[in-house]
Amino acid sequence: xxxxxxxxxxxxxxxxxxxxxxxxxxxxxxxxxxxxxxxxxxxxxxxxxxxxxxxxxxxxxxxxxxxxxxxxxxxxxxxxxxxxxxxxxxxxxxxxxxxxxxxxxxxxxxxxxxxxxxxxxxxxxxxxxxxxxxxxxxxxxxxxxxxxxxxxxxxxxxxxxxxxxxxxxxxxxxxxxxxxxxxxxxxxxxxxxxxxxxxxxxxxxxxxxxxxxxxxxxxxxxxxxxxxxxxxxxxxxxxxxxxxxxxxxxxxxxxxxxxxxxxxxxxxxxxxxxxxxxxxxxxxxxxxxxxxxxxxxxxxxxxxxxxxxxxxxxxxxxxxxxxxxxxxxxxxxxxxxxxxxxxxxxxxxxxxxxxxxx
Amino acid sequence: xxxxxxxxxxxxxxxxxxxxxxxxxxxxxxxxxxxxxxxxxxxxxxxxxxxxxxxxxxxxxxxxxxxxxxxxxxxxxxxxxxxxxxxxxxxxxxxxxxxxxxxxxxxxxxxxxxxxxxxxxxxxxxxxxxxxxxxxxxxxxxxxxxxxxxxxxxxxxxxxxxxxxxxxxxxxxxxxxxxxxxxxxxxxxxxxxxxxxxxxxxxxxxxxxxxxxxxxxxxxxxxxxxxxxxxxxxxxxxxxxxxxxxxxxxxxxxxxxxx
Numbered sequence: 001x002x003x004x005x006x007x008x009x010x011x012x013x014x015x016x017x018x019x020x021x022x023x024x025x026x027x028x029x030x031x032x033x034x035x036x037x038x039x040x041x042x043x044x045x046x047x048x049x050x051x052x053x054x055x056x057x058x059x060x061x062x063x064x065x066x067x068x069x070x071x072x073x074x075x076x077x078x079x080x081x082x083x084x085x086x087x088x089x090x091x092x093x094x095x096x097x098x099x100x101x102x103x104x105x106x107x108x109x110x111x112x113x114x115x116x117x118x119x120x121x122x123x124x125x126x127x128x129x130x131x132x133x134x135x136x137x138x139x140x141x142x143x144x145x146x147x148x149x150x151x152x153x154x155x156x157x158x159x160x161x162x163x164x165x166x167x168x169x170x171x172x173x174x175x176x177x178x179x180x181x182x183x184x185x186x187x188x189x190x191x192x193x194x195x196x197x198x199x200x201x202x203x204x205x206x207x208x209x210x211x212x213x214x215x216x217x218x219x220x221x222x223x224x225x226x227x228x229x230x231x232x233x234x235x236x237x238x239x240x241x242x243x244x245x246x247x248x249x250x251x252x253x254x255x256x257x258x259x260x261x262x263x264x265x266x267x268x269x270x271x272x273x274x275x276x277x278x279x280x281x282x283x284x285x286x287x288x289x290x291x292x293x294x295x296x297x298x299x300x301x302x303x304x305x306x307x308x309x310x311x312x313x314x315x316x317x318x319x320x321x322x323x324x325x326x327x328x329x330x331x332x333x334x335x336x337x338x339x340x341x342x343x344x345x346x347x348x349x350x351x352x353x354x355x356x357x358x
Numbered sequence: 359x360x361x362x363x364x365x366x367x368x369x370x371x372x373x374x375x376x377x378x379x380x381x382x383x384x385x386x387x388x389x390x391x392x393x394x395x396x397x398x399x400x401x402x403x404x405x406x407x408x409x410x411x412x413x414x415x416x417x418x419x420x421x422x423x424x425x426x427x428x429x430x431x432x433x434x435x436x437x438x439x440x441x442x443x444x445x446x447x448x449x450x451x452x453x454x455x456x457x458x459x460x461x462x463x464x465x466x467x468x469x470x471x472x473x474x475x476x477x478x479x480x481x482x483x484x485x486x487x488x489x490x491x492x493x494x495x496x497x498x499x500x501x502x503x504x505x506x507x508x509x510x511x512x513x514x515x516x517x518x519x520x521x522x523x524x525x526x527x528x529x530x531x532x533x534x535x536x537x538x539x540x541x542x543x544x545x546x547x548x549x550x551x552x553x554x555x556x557x558x559x560x561x562x563x564x565x566x567x568x569x570x571x572x573x574x575x576x577x578x579x580x581x582x583x584x585x586x587x588x589x590x591x592x593x594x595x596x597x598x599x600x601x602x603x604x605x606x607x608x609x610x611x612x613x614x615x616x617x
Contacts, residue, residue: 056441057471060470064471065444067432068443074449203408211432211433212431213433214433
């Protein structure tokens with residue numbers, strides 16, 4: 001039977017974590033994502049599913065608790081918002097280096113620095129290009145609804161264990177704070193078996209000891225490890241690209257937008273169509289792997305591409321790489337915590353059309 | 359008794375615990391780490407808990423401890439071992455979890471993680487190797503470096519006015535209600551090795567009581583970092599380190615030891 005609820009995006013993350021059979025959550029309060037920790041503390045899942053919830057002394061400690069817990073083979077997650085994500089980057093780099101699965105949620109707010117508590121999408125570079133030190137990638141999912149906040153928790157855990165890699169849900173203050181109807185998935189069992197090839201369970205006689213480490217002092221062995229990581233990221237690019245198209249088939253002008261900007265842009269496309277402009281929306285769902293081949297195809301179909309993102313223009317670089325100069329790509333978006341309005345997107349679209357999209 | 363009798367298995371009086379691997383140790387000759395490693399592994403062997411024990415070794419000379427300890431281990435970022443151990447222990451409350459940290463790790467970059475793991479009363483053992491110097495990076499000043507002590511970043515000696523005082527982390531954590539057993543030992547003489555081994559055993563056994571952190575500081579020598587021979591380093595440690603970091607129990611069974 002369908003279980004429908006009206007929830008905040010942040011609450012949906014928390015509820016979905018319990019339902020996905022998560023073993024532990026470690027977090028630290030920061031606006032606009034504190035409801036994740038608050039919801040979990042109020043639900044007390046340790047009394048139902050046995051899931052551990054712990055408020056850490058810092059984001060640094062929280063991500064390192066995730067590192068330790070992930071090394072045991074358990075399903076673990078953490079969540080934060082932009083300044084807190086900066087603090088977590090060291091730990092995320094270690095987790096990626098040690099090839100441990102976990103789920104990380106960033107409910108992005110405006111920056112730089114302490115910035116603002118209002119929504120933003122200015123953490124795109126940090127999220128999709130690694131974020132911490134070293135050559136590594138996170139698998140990045142960008143929800144555009146409260147429903148996807150819930151669904152991507154389940155999907156995120158599956159992908160994290162499939163690739164033994166951290167998965168990031170890149171949300172923002174709009175999706176985290178808004179309330180929508182969400183259809184919750186059924187409660188899943190917590191895992192009870194652990195891969196003997198890498199999990200820290202205590203070393204039984206019959207196997208070699210397992211070590212969770214990102215250290216390799218010999219540069220040639222470290223290079224080999226890096227090549228293995230890169231092969232994993234290539235496999236993600238081949239298998240995990242996700243996206244959604246809206247009015248794209250006959251589109252002459254394409255808007256590319258993710259997350260809350262995609263919701264806003266969908267309205268802008270409807271407004272444009274009502275005025276006879278053949279606009280379409282392409283929404284990347286995975287930001288890494290980026291749907292570059294799919295966007296490349298539009299290079300020979302459309303007269304112009306508009307990247308709508310609540311930043312000074314970050315994803316636009318990936319779109320430009322994808323279309324390889326076949327069509328001009330423009331950026332539009334309010335930023336620093338200001339949310340873009342659909343009529344602003346439409347105005348920008350019309351301005352570039354009348355200017356020949358140069 | 360001739361040589362052939364002496365080497366018979368029934369005449370064996372001591373051997374390396376099989377829980378120490380045969381990998382060549384990366385520690386300098388004269389360093390305290392080798393002895394500390396051996397004691398911990400001997401206790402784990404004697405308690406029969408190899409399959410239930412998970413260790414955490416963060417950045418420092420002992421970051422490679424997993425090469426020598428034949429147990430499941432996590433290497434941790436600098437200072438973060440108590441947080442990593444918290445994550446492991448919360449997921450495996452029935453298992454034995456310990457951290458093995460140096461002074462730069464535990465008392466400088468990881469102060470917050472140390473204090474808060476102790477304050478939460480995580481049921482883990484923290485082993486604190488205090489040699490008053492950053493060994494791995496080549497002998498820089500540590501938070502525990504004694505006043506006047508020379509290092510590569512205090513070449514004229516640690517000066518209190520500009521560099522502050524050496525920190526007594528063990529005394530600090532003993533004050534927290536989350537610690538159950540706090541002791542300061544050394545491994546520079548056989549009697550101290552025996553006492554330290556006893557402390558490690560108690561610290562691991564305490565994990566079954568669920569009463570909080572057991573914290574074992576081992577005042578150690580770093581002859582390479584101190585630019586001394588191993589013998590000189592042990593004498594210097596006894597004459598300088600131990601008067602400032604006196605040996606003995608600070609807290610037993612959750613009660614501060616009265617001096």
